[in-house]
Amino acid sequence: MSAPPMPELLRDLTPQVLGVLVRRGGDFATAEDAVQEALLEAVRRWPDDPPTDPKGWLITVAWRKLVDAQRSEAARRTREERVHDEPAPGPAEEHDDTLLLLFWCCHPALTPASAVALTLRAVGGLTTRQIGAAYLVPEATMAQRISRAKRTVAREGIGATGDLRTVLKVLYLMFNEGYGGDVDLAAEAIRVTRGLARASAEPEVAGLLALMLLHHARRSARFTADGSLVPLAEQDRSRWDTTLIAEGVDVLQAALAVDRLGEYQAQAAIAALHCDAPTAAETDWPQILEWYDELLRLTDSPVVALNRAVAVGEVDGPLAGLRALEDVPADVPRRTAAEAWLRERAGETATARALYARAADLAPSVAERSHLTRQAARLGRGVEPSWISGSEPPAAGSGRPGP
Numbered sequence: 208m209s210a211p212p213m214p215e216l217l218r219d220l221t222p223q224v225l226g227v228l229v230r231r232g233g234d235f236a237t238a239e240d241a242v243q244e245a246l247l248e249a250v251r252r253w254p255d256d257p258p259t260d261p262k263g264w265l266i267t268v269a270w271r272k273l274v275d276a277q278r279s280e281a282a283r284r285t286r287e288e289r290v291h292d293e294p295a296p297g298p299a300e301e302h303d304d305t306l307l308l309l310f311w312c313c314h315p316a317l318t319p320a321s322a323v324a325l326t327l328r329a330v331g332g333l334t335t336r337q338i339g340a341a342y343l344v345p346e347a348t349m350a351q352r353i354s355r356a357k358r359t360v361a362r363e364g365i366g367a368t369g370d371l372r373t374v375l376k377v378l379y380l381m382f383n384e385g386y387g388g389d390v391d392l393a394a395e396a397i398r399v400t401r402g403l404a405r406a407s408a409e410p411e412v413a414g415l416l417a418l419m420l421l422h423h424a425r426r427s428a429r430f431t432a433d434g435s436l437v438p439l440a441e442q443d444r445s446r447w448d449t450t451l452i453a454e455g456v457d458v459l460q461a462a463l464a465v466d467r468l469g470e471y472q473a474q475a476a477i478a479a480l481h482c483d484a485p486t487a488a489e490t491d492w493p494q495i496l497e498w499y500d501e502l503l504r505l506t507d508s509p510v511v512a513l514n515r516a517v518a519v520g521e522v523d524g525p526l527a528g529l530r531a532l533e534d535v536p537a538d539v540p541r542r543t544a545a546e547a548w549l550r551e552r553a554g555e556t557a558t559a560r561a562l563y564a565r566a567a568d569l570a571p572s573v574a575e576r577s578h579l580t581r582q583a584a585r586l587g588r589g590v591e592p593s594w595i596s597g598s599e600p601p602a603a604g605s606g607r608p609g610p
Contacts, residue, residue: 218332224265226308233273236357241272306406313374316363321356322377328353331395375415382419413462414472420455421478424448436578440487452482473502492521509539525552560586
């Protein structure tokens with residue numbers, strides 16, 4: 208097997224080397240600078256003199272850079288003592304610190320947005336420009352956010368890493384960002400979650416990976432060429448990635464076999480049922496409703512309650528769905544769109560049309576706003592939608608990112 212291309216190799220090794228330096232006591236920001244300098248050395252020297260142990264080479268050079276950066280006249284003696292502890296060139300440590308670095312990036316003192324940005328920078332190896340473009344903010348703004356995150360981790364202490372629940376939340380937030388700029392954040396989240404799943408026997412890690420795979424499998428069918436949103440029931444199912452679906456189902460089944468159900472496993476089970484239906488009309492809504500009951504028991508989330516009301520509408524009719532919707536707070540995102548869909552199915556066309564228009568004003572994205580506006584216009588023309596039977600409502604669904 209041939210060696211991976213140099214850029215790919217460096218990207219894979221960067222978080223491992225950074226993790227080693229931080230675990231040895233290096234300041235997070237200074238350690239990252241040292242790794243970046245070592246990478247520049249590698250780019251200059253490896254084409255003519257490739258090392259037999261790339262990871263060991265990078266650790267050695269980065270550690271030297273880190274020690275040099277910490278030199279000062281007042282701490283010269285301490286510096287010299289530390290230099291003696293510098294690892295000699297040779298075989299690298301077998302331990303992979305990438306996952307430890309991931310937990311550090313999900314430090315409990317960080318906001319979710321900062322944790323995602325720091326994870327993309329340190330674990331994903333993305334540049335600040337790429338991360339800024341993905342979030343539609345200037346590079347300087349993103350650089351400040353990442354710098355503040357590093358200072359917070361340094362101030363609070365590197366020992367207090369995020370727990371697994373926080374890490375999974377950060378990875379799912381990253382996945383939900385989808386695609387921005389020239390960076391596919393969803394694919395990056397899947398890549399990092401795969402690594403976490405390989406190292407962890409926790410079924411919720413596998414549940415999150417399965418959920419990502421099943422959602423990602425439908426990605427190419429979610430939008431038209433002009434960027435218009437395509438509801439699940441109207442998607443061309445031949446464009447779904449059956450390989451990803453099969454992998455997601457296999458991962459999910461292995462997780463469920465452990466018999467420690469968690470919210471990501473329940474969400475993945477709902478996504479799997481949608482993927483399993485040959486057509487929208489053949490969707491197994493009674494099973495989906497059962498899984499929403501489980502999910503609501505696990506999370507007590509108003510968003511889950513909203514999606515459960517939709518499933519109730521499918522199983523027991525729109526009036527039952529509207530009764531279930533009464534328990535959902537008015538400020539829950541997409542509640543208005545769900546009510547519009549249920550009202551339309553109940554025959555309340557005028558009310559549904561007004562609700563679609565209101566939901567469009569509240570929509571979080573241009574694509575969703577345009578879709579809901581079209582639904583309101585359609586009702587004004589008296590046209591019945593193709594998704595009126597056996598489908599999800601526009602802009603609502605199973606708690607997943609998009610239709």
